[in-house]
Amino acid sequence: MEKDEIYEQRLEKAAALRRGGxxxxxxxxxxxxxxxxxxxxxxxxxxxxxxxxxGRITAMRRMGKASFFDITDAHGRIQCYAKKNQVGxxxxxxxxxxxLGDIAGVSGKVFKTxxxxxxxxxxxxxxxxxxxxxxxxxxxxxxxxxQRYRRRYLDLIANPExxxxxxxxxxMIRAIRERLQDKGFLEVETPMMQALPGGALARPFITxxxxxxxxxxxxxxxxxxxxxxxxxxxEKIFEINRNFRNEGIxxxxxxxxxxxxxxxxxxxxxxxxxxxEEIVTHAVEFSCGATKIMYQGTELDFTRPWRRLTWLGAVKxxxxxxxxxxxxxxxxxxxxRELKIDVESKATKTAILEKFFDxxxxxxxxxxxxxxxxxTEISPLARxxxxxxxxxxxxxxxxxxxxxxxxxxxxxxxxxxxRRFEYQQANRDAGDEEAHAVDTDFVRALEHGLAPxxxxxxxxxxxxxxxxxxxxxxxxxxxxxMKPKAKKEQDAQE
Numbered sequence: 001m002e003k004d005e006i007y008e009q010r011l012e013k014a015a016a017l018r019r020g021g022x023x024x025x026x027x028x029x030x031x032x033x034x035x036x037x038x039x040x041x042x043x044x045x046x047x048x049x050x051x052x053x054x055g056r057i058t059a060m061r062r063m064g065k066a067s068f069f070d071i072t073d074a075h076g077r078i079q080c081y082a083k084k085n086q087v088g089x090x091x092x093x094x095x096x097x098x099x100l101g102d103i104a105g106v107s108g109k110v111f112k113t114x115x116x117x118x119x120x121x122x123x124x125x126x127x128x129x130x131x132x133x134x135x136x137x138x139x140x141x142x143x144x145x146x147q148r149y150r151r152r153y154l155d156l157i158a159n160p161e162x163x164x165x166x167x168x169x170x171x172m173i174r175a176i177r178e179r180l181q182d183k184g185f186l187e188v189e190t191p192m193m194q195a196l197p198g199g200a201l202a203r204p205f206i207t208x209x210x211x212x213x214x215x216x217x218x219x220x221x222x223x224x225x226x227x228x229x230x231x232x233x234x235e236k237i238f239e240i241n242r243n244f245r246n247e248g249i250x251x252x253x254x255x256x257x258x259x260x261x262x263x264x265x266x267x268x269x270x271x272x273x274x275x276x277e278e279i280v281t282h283a284v285e286f287s288c289g290a291t292k293i294m295y296q297g298t299e300l301d302f303t304r305p306w307r308r309l310t311w312l313g314a315v316k317x318x319x320x321x322x323x324x325x326x327x328x329x330x331x332x333x334x335x336x337r338e339l340k341i342d343v344e345s346k347a348t349k350t351a352i353l354e355k356f357f358d359x360x361x362x363x364x365x366x367x368x369x370x371x372x373x374x375x376t377e378i379s380p381l382a383r384x385x386x387x388x389x390x391x392x393x394x395x396x397x398x399x400x401x402x403x404x405x406x407x408x409x410x411x412x413x414x415x416x417x418x419r420r421f422e423y424q425q426a427n428r429d430a431g432d433e434e435a436h437a438v439d440t441d442f443v444r445a446l447e448h449g450l451a452p453x454x455x456x457x458x459x460x461x462x463x464x465x466x467x468x469x470x471x472x473x474x475x476x477x478x479x480x481x482m483k484p485k486a487k488k489e490q491d492a493q494e
Contacts, residue, residue, distance in 0.1 A: 045110050054103070101134065108122045149480050185237060185238045199220060201350075201434045203433045223457070240258065251473060264454050269382075273308070296469065300466065301368070307369045351432075374394040410452075
């Protein structure tokens with residue numbers, strides 16, 4: 001670990017405190033008020049009641065026998081005023097060794113300065129934690145994007161707006177959870193490690209259990225386990241938790257991310273559309289105070305109802321061809337190449353169909369929009385439409401040109417589910433690492449009977465991007481995955 005002159009000086013200060021019988025790392029401090037509470041209650045506190053506040057020192061203005069300094073806690077900043085004749089010679093001399101970044105406790109009366117700033121007049125000063133490293137420079141802060149992600153603790157200290165953004169994310173999740181609970185949904189938990197990856201078309205991470213000597217997979221989705229619970233009689237359930245997908249990193253993708261999945265018995269995908277509109281609009285309004293928000297310079301209007309387009313209709317509306325879903329793989333591949341769509345030579349029919357949508361439709365879905373009736377070919381877990389088996393009762397919710405939710409009327413026919421698993425397994429055997437394997441235990445569960453069920457998955461991180469106006473998913477994940485520095489430097493040299 002790098003050590004500079006400031007580090008060595010502060011390390012010596014901590015040692016000197018210990019030699020003087022002072023513990024530079026206290027174990028407890030009783031705080032009577034937060035900074036926000038002092039401000040809100042000033043009229044009843046002013047110059048009569050002693051308060052105790054605590055936080056990190058973020059500004060210091062020493063003036064001989066008196067000093068002003070700011071401490072910042074989770075709720076804001078408050079100014080403190082230390083006078084030598086008020087706290088005593090020894091305490092003030094010790095205070096003069098304090099540095100920016102130290103965590104301190106201050107008790108005393110509150111007053112307003114001539115400029116009207118609420119201030120604590122210190123009667124007692126307590127150093128609670130000695131900081132050994134300097135904070136980012138005051139006016140420039142921590143601006144380097146990579147360092148902000150790698151050292152999120154400094155990002156949170158230096159950039160209050162970052163803390164505010166994560167608070168907004170937390171409030172958004174709370175609003176969703178409370179609305180679902182009010183509607184009678186139960187929150188459950190399902191396994192993070194699974195014997196077979198399933199529930200989404202994605203490449204999994206593999207780990208190994210030594211005692212059982214078996215490979216396990218970090219889950220790509222909780223879907224198949226949640227539907228097992230639905231078979232068991234849980235009629236309205238949801239889970240907010242982590243998924244893991246062994247894929248690339250981008251502004252919209254992190255290998256570890258938060259998803260919410262919801263299942264409701266005796267409901268279909270139209271009910272799930274209504275539920276999506278309700279909980280998302282509520283979360284946006286609860287977090288932002290309005291249903292119209294700005295995202296990266298574009299106003300998004302979440303006022304209900306949202307626009308609804310069929311999958312085939314959307315491809316055609318935005319300049320694509322009138323697709324024939326019964327066409328074979330080679331015909332669709334030739335059409336994609338003719339239209340200059342970038343398709344890999346070994347792409348499956350599933351992948352080719354998805355490319356048509358990605359190319360023509362996705363870039364045009366700025367406002368909240370439902371796209372529904374997806375091809376069966378790309379929907380291995382969704383129920384087929386009774387009037388057209390080439391289509392499924394599935395929708396995705398888009399806003400700001402990216403997908404935020406995926407939902408469908410669940411496939412409850414075990415024979416059809418097995419057929420689709422086997423089709424996916426054939427794709428997997430042909431080299432598609434994202435295709436489903438055959439989950440015979442899940443098929444067995446369906447054979448016991450799954451009631452008509454609507455299912456919904458919402459990407460919590462992507463929704464947080466919208467409510468916090470964040471351009472990158474890394475801005476709404478406290479600790480996003482980063483390439484190790486040594487590996488990054490090695491790649492740069494190569």
